[in-house]
Amino acid sequence: MAIKVKEVAELASISVRTLHHYDEIGLLTPDEVTSAGYRLYSDANLDMLQQILFFKELDFSLKDIKDIINSPSFNREEALQMHRQILMEKRERLDRMIATIDKSVLHMRGDIDMTTKEQFEGFNFKENPYEQEARQRWGNKAVDQANEKLQRSSPNEQKAIADQMNSIFTHLATLRDTSPASAESQAVITQWYTYLNQMGHYSPEAFRGLGQMYVDDERFTRNIDQFGEGLAAFMKEAMAIFADQQQTD
Structure with missing residues (x-):
């Protein structure tokens, strides 16, 4: 039996927007779309959604989940x-x-x-999943540089670094309903690029990849969207535009 997107969202305790995003990135495409554009999900779609949510519970990125479930060897x-x-x-x-x-x-x-x-029984914080993912995507150099800089910083300097990041994110949140290509949006996203390169070394392409991860991995989306719903998607677009401009300059 076909189920509408709103019903699926309520059933799985996720947002309609999340289901739309899954469809847009090819992670979960409904088996039927009506002539009016309404998404209808089959039992097989629900089975796949359950699998996706299990992987998410284990902190897999959306990109990794897509690769896994689309693999011919997936069981x-x-x-x-x-x-x-x-x-x-x-x-x-x-x-x-x-x-x-x-x-x-x-x-x-x-x-x-x-x-x-x-x-201390039960504690195990030896691995940081965010750091591990960053290392896998862009290698060790940028992460090691950022960690080394933070370790050398005094508590006051670390607070200043955090305050600067929050300031940039707060400013970007006020622009998220405008064009990511606008002069103001690009000026602030340039501040974000400069900030990251103060911590390590990010090429424009690595910067683009980071923006993509903001929407592919819902852990990042959730954290960024605390500043304003839709901010992660806005930053992804703005960072891609920034990277394109660097190639043409």
Whole structure:
């Protein structure tokens, strides 16, 4: 039975805009579109959406999800079993962290003694998924330069760096309903390019790729759109225009 896009959005607890984006990038194309342009989703579409959302829960980027599900070797049942195993491991880690919290409360009350090792059971922050993805996309050099600069910075300098970033994003958010090619939009996106190159080295093409990731990976979209809904998509367009202009200059 065909289901309208609004019903699918409510069923999966995602936005209609997200489903439109999935269609636009070829990640999830509805099996039917009416003459009036309404998207209608089949049972097979819903199965694929469920798979996409499982991968998203595991922090896969939309580009990686698209590559995986379109691979001739993709096996949905095998993928679901993999998801189950990973989520079970995640649940076990969360259970250990909850137990650590409970023990910590009892320790604070003086009801039990807690070893230093027990204080940190369940924690594992050795890998940063954002950093790992950046390394895979653009190599180690820009990331290492940015990390080295931050490590050398004093707390006041780190605050100034964060404030500058927030200022640029806030300014861009006020422009997101205007043309990304406008002089003002390009002036502020140039500030963003300059800011990034103060932290590391980003070529115009790497800058374009970063903008694409802002919409391909919903972790980034969610964080950027906190400044204003639609900002990530606006920045992606503005950054692509900036990169094109650098090639023609």
